[in-house]
Amino acid sequence: MSDEPLLRVSALSKFYGSRIGCESVSFDLWPGEVLAVVGESGSGKTTLLNCLSTRLLPSSGTASYRMRDGQFRELYRMSEAERRFLMRTDWGFVHQNPADGLRMTVSAGANVGERLMAVGDRHYGKIRATAVDWLSRVEIDDDRIDDEPRAFSGGMRQRLQIARNLVTGPRLVFMDEPTGGLDVSVQARLLDLLRGLVTDLGLAAIVVTHDLAVARLLSQRMMVMKDGRVVESGLTDRVLDDPRAPYTQLLVSSILQV
């Protein structure tokens, strides 16, 4: 256990005026770990995700990230350009609505290839080959490579967004309700795909979801948030099978049994 975490978060808070977005959130995330952040709408989970991914600056607290050279860098002290570089190369962000993470009017292949070009790839044939490979990994037929995502179904768009994010070989992926708004059968396919990719690539991920079944399938660890604060955290199956906090017990007892 001597290896170091990838991300260290300490006492992170975000206030919107006098209103609490999230308060005093601390945790470490190791390579290969998937952390689920659950809670209902307004619990602060998306605020937390946006702070961690530096799309939003926190009011107080620190988050340091272990760069590829092994050095920890304080995220909120980086320049805007450094953060953008990190976002483009080492991180991925999967939005709930694929339209927020894709360019809807360029082809599927270009959506994937664009990220490669952003990290310096210039060889067209290689970029296209990698794009085809990634589309097949997310189960999109290669005859759709020149189609625009506008012509894709919701599930396909979400898979394309995932390919676009993972093609650069990120070490940390943020996901905001990745299966929200999809049909159940499409959800299952996507979850299975995500599970496989996360395991095969050894990705670390922070997944925000209100769906406890998604959390159980994807994550090893879980944080339960309410009113901006973490009310319970631990191993995912421990939190779900032996919930301790009143709010977690309420959440778990509210799951519909199939």
Next chain:
Amino acid sequence: MATPLVVSDVAKSFTMHLRDGIKLPVVAGVSFSIRSGECAVLGGPSGAGKSSILKMLYGNYAVDEGQIIVQHEDGLIDLATASPRTVLAVRRLTIGYVSQFLRTVPRVSALDVVAEPLVERGEDRDVARSKGGALLAQLNLPEKLWALPPATFSGGEQQRVNIARGFITEHPILLLDEPTASLDARNRDVVIALIAAKKAAGVALLGIFHDHDVREAVADRVIDVTAFAAGKIAA
């Protein structure tokens, strides 16, 4: 002989916040140890806390009091207070668990469900699959089912997938929660043979078996869980 698992003075209760915070005591003063190469069985009626004890030993239930000392890699770890990350490492390398029911994952084939724990330990996927196939064959699961996700399997078929998944690795400690509950006689005998092989290999086993014949066949000793009834200990 080595003693890879020592439980001392463990207590567990559930606080039901949705029902005015009433406290349901489960067990208290749980103390026992398991040696390598033996199979101990938790005995006692339903509701005595057998499953809860097993779940605490796997980190699936939180522990209120006491220690669960496990020999993990080259050191000793107290599972009762270990971090989630440590518990995950213990599950990957040291403690295996065969649960009563298989939690199925959509679209993952029975063979891959079985192979997964080995792959997590760094084994090559094809090697893991062929070991998984051998176990499924031993447990008489028809080969035409191997490529299918087990969600639609019968109870007995799911349980055999679950058993194969639990027995495929070489964890030095193995927890068994009624692994034979929905099996026919032929497959019960296979499980008894698998347990005997684990014992011979020096694995420390702790199980719950309601089936009398199975218990007779595998148990080296019975740990009476009623001795740990939470009411017995003065608060």
